[in-house]
Amino acid sequence: MIRELALLDVYYLVLAVRWTIALTLLALAGGSLIGLLVAAGGASHHLLPRLLALGYVGLVQGIPLLAWLFIFYFGLSIVGYDLPPLIAATVGFSVYAGAFLGEIWRGALIAIPRTQWEAGTAIGLTYIEQLRHVIIPQAVRIAIPPTVGFLVQLIKNTSLAAVIGFVELTREGQMTTAATFQPFAVYLLVAALYFSLCYPLTRYSRVLEGRRRGVR
Amino acid sequence: MAYTFRFRDVLAQQDAILDGLIVTIELSAVTITVGFVFGTLVAIVLLYGRPWARAIARSYVEVIRNTPLIVQLFLIFFGLPAIGIKLDVMTASLLALSINLTAYTAEIVRAGFESIPKSQIEAGISLGLTGPQIFRHVVLLPALKNVYPSLSSQFVLLMLATSVVSQISAADLFHAGSIIQSRTFRDFEVYTVISVLYLCLTLLMRGGFRLCYMLMFRR
Numbered sequence: 001m002i003r004e005l006a007l008l009d010v011y012y013l014v015l016a017v018r019w020t021i022a023l024t025l026l027a028l029a030g031g032s033l034i035g036l037l038v039a040a041g042g043a044s045h046h047l048l049p050r051l052l053a054l055g056y057v058g059l060v061q062g063i064p065l066l067a068w069l070f071i072f073y074f075g076l077s078i079v080g081y082d083l084p085p086l087i088a089a090t091v092g093f094s095v096y097a098g099a100f101l102g103e104i105w106r107g108a109l110i111a112i113p114r115t116q117w118e119a120g121t122a123i124g125l126t127y128i129e130q131l132r133h134v135i136i137p138q139a140v141r142i143a144i145p146p147t148v149g150f151l152v153q154l155i156k157n158t159s160l161a162a163v164i165g166f167v168e169l170t171r172e173g174q175m176t177t178a179a180t181f182q183p184f185a186v187y188l189l190v191a192a193l194y195f196s197l198c199y200p201l202t203r204y205s206r207v208l209e210g211r212r213r214g215v216r
Numbered sequence: 217m218a219y220t221f222r223f224r225d226v227l228a229q230q231d232a233i234l235d236g237l238i239v240t241i242e243l244s245a246v247t248i249t250v251g252f253v254f255g256t257l258v259a260i261v262l263l264y265g266r267p268w269a270r271a272i273a274r275s276y277v278e279v280i281r282n283t284p285l286i287v288q289l290f291l292i293f294f295g296l297p298a299i300g301i302k303l304d305v306m307t308a309s310l311l312a313l314s315i316n317l318t319a320y321t322a323e324i325v326r327a328g329f330e331s332i333p334k335s336q337i338e339a340g341i342s343l344g345l346t347g348p349q350i351f352r353h354v355v356l357l358p359a360l361k362n363v364y365p366s367l368s369s370q371f372v373l374l375m376l377a378t379s380v381v382s383q384i385s386a387a388d389l390f391h392a393g394s395i396i397q398s399r400t401f402r403d404f405e406v407y408t409v410i411s412v413l414y415l416c417l418t419l420l421m422r423g424g425f426r427l428c429y430m431l432m433f434r435r
Contacts, residue, residue, distance in 0.1 A: 062418035074403035184295035
């Protein structure tokens with residue numbers, strides 16, 4: 001039945017933002033775990049972990065995110081788990097985020113000059129202590145602006161979870177459109193909601209970037 | 217695991233796959249061309265335009281870069297007819313993809329322009345080059361060389377992102393996948409085959425861009 005676009009619809013759309021944020025945070029958590037491994041492997045001095053990290057990033061970044069979502073949504077159900085869309089989406093987005101975060105963090109790690117490591121050795125720090133007190137504090141400062149930038153990508157891309165039936169902002173928009181038949185107003189509102197999530201982060205990432213340049 | 221993989225059923229649909237592949241390549245090629253040309257123009261406005269033009273260009277870039285492509289696509293395909301502008305699937309897809317890529321390209325090319333030191337332009341002036349000559353030889357070409365890596369990876373990402381147009385049933389490679397899926401019920405196999413094809417396209421594009429770089433910028 002077609003009905004008018006009411007204030008209640010707007011309210012439900014705003015509420016659906018919760019699920020967009022929840023999915024983003026889940027993907028960020030999963031992606032960080034994978035990303036750490038990829039970064040550590042990619043910055044390693046040994047060939048095998050470097051190749052593995054390179055292969056992982058190349059594979060993930062060479063296939064559309066949409067395809068990853070479908071592969072996990074259908075693939076994991078073949079193995080016998082009948083997964084709710086939230087789990088399939090979390091796995092899919094974590095795999096995707098892991099590759100991009102891994103690349104960002106690997107770049108930050110290898111941007112630290114070798115002399116910093118050597119200085120650590122010279123004052124008698126162990127490998128772990130060098131990482132903990134010398135390398136990571138500097139690498140984090142380099143990595144944070146692009147990581148916040150990627151977070152914006154991640155928020156926007158969670159919209160693709162709509163296609164495997166996970167009800168977040170975009171899916172809620174589709175359902176509202178189906179009920180009210182006011183696609184223009186609804187999608188405009190959906191876009192505005194995404195914008196209000198992403199734009200502050202974009203600005204913040206730019207401020208951080210500027211601050212880092214200023215320090216140097 | 218009781219599941220037996222059967223790729224044969226999927227591969228038997230090679231005509232549908234090939235048709236989809238061609239549409240994906242066409243979509244990508246047209247979008248990249250349009251996005252590159254208009255993105256460069258928008259970048260010029262962002263830096264050298266009058267204040268009002270700059271403000272418009274800046275808002276355009278920020279709005280597009282901070283909203284999802286699929287929502288932009290839905291707004292154009294489902295939203296515009298509601299206010300009287302009806303577009304067919306391919307036009308809507310090309311429009312949405314081009315509007316999207318133009319914004320990203322503009323931001324990248326602008327960064328490239330800004331990477332050119334002022335002293336280079338002054339050197340151009342003191343050599344007696346005209347304005348357009350300076351823009352072409354001192355600003356544009358070196359700027360494009362500087363941002364070539366980010367620009368080419370943006371284009372690869374765009375090619376992958378064209379898969380989103382399957383959601384408004386444009387007949388691209390990904391849509392071919394869902395058609396074959398409904399014919400054969402081989403979900404997993406279908407999307408594996410489709411993914412491998414996208415991966416091949418990605419590798420081909422990366423190789424092609426590397427080759428272009430060597431041909432264009434090696435002096």
